[in-house]
Amino acid sequence: MSGVDARVFAREEQTMLDTRYAEARSEIERNRLIENGQSGALMFAALAYGDALEENSLFRTASHLAKLFCIAAVFIIPNLLVLHVLL
Structure with missing residues (x-):
């Protein structure tokens, strides 16, 4: 491979890397805006x-009752699961 071929290959590779970098950078920026x-x-x-x-x-x-239901479920469901699996 001559020096000219190596420079052409390096230039093509650099162009490809620049394109990939620009795409990745724009995707990161888009995700940042979405998260904001x-x-x-x-x-x-x-x-x-x-x-x-x-x-x-x-x-x-209704919000208070939903909160109480979630608290009760946290205490009751594991006990029922243990009873079902072990007995």
Whole structure:
């Protein structure tokens, strides 16, 4: 391989690597923007949830009952699983 061929090959390889780098960089930037948007939406949802709890007593009661149900499920389901598997 002559020096000219090596330079042409190196230039093609560099072009390919530059293209790959640009694509990867744009994908990383896109994912960063998506994650920033998701964090903003999460903050908005938390604030909206708090406002809804203050305004609506039915929603507050339903939320409290759902919390109690989840706590009860955490304590009851493992016990039922142990009873089912061991007995």
